[in-house]
Amino acid sequence: DVKVTQSSRYLVKRTGEKVFLECVQDMDHENMFWYRQDPGLGLRLIYFSYDVKMKEKGDIPEGYSVSREKKERFSLILESASTNQTSMYLCASRPDTTRSAFFGQGTRLTVV
């Protein structure tokens, strides 16, 4: 089975902190994604990566950056956390553009 693992299930950070959310997949997938999920707004794409060291902005990249130094790992960085970044963050990976995406278990981030 494909496994997409996010480093934390729950995280509480203070306003202004730099926050790292890590995602690792074990199936040599090319594509990786970071979404945030908020009630009433559904899933919104923050960033995605179609290959190592490649990244593209999604629909809501402001306040975030990403890093993909190795194929299996895609990191989401909140440069200076703010309370409006309190959300559920979901990482996904996909072997290629024709096949299913697989999601991690999610990280619920609270910024206080």
Place this chain on the structure above:
Amino acid sequence: KQEVTQIPAALSVPEGENLVLNCSFTDSAIYNLQWFRQDPGKGLTSLLLIQSSQREQTSGRLNASLDKSSGRSTLYIAASQPGDSATYLCAVRPGSNDYKLSFGAGTTVTVRA
């Protein structure tokens, strides 16, 4: 921009009833459509993927149909069980050169024992 809508937002049915979940999208030029299940506080689990050339996909009690021309997909769950209670989301991949998935807001299903 592709807009994906799922109506109703919530649904409650007695155990044993068949479930019908709807997904509509504004741009019919899609590459594929995927249905996911999400349990409370958890990530998404892929259920079915339908390529644009297909009309339906089946897996056990689940059947998903796709009508590109009308911009609709329907997920049928036969003989519902309390364990089917979850939120179901559909996601559309707009085109062959588009890496993104556009998600609906989901339908939250409660199956009453």
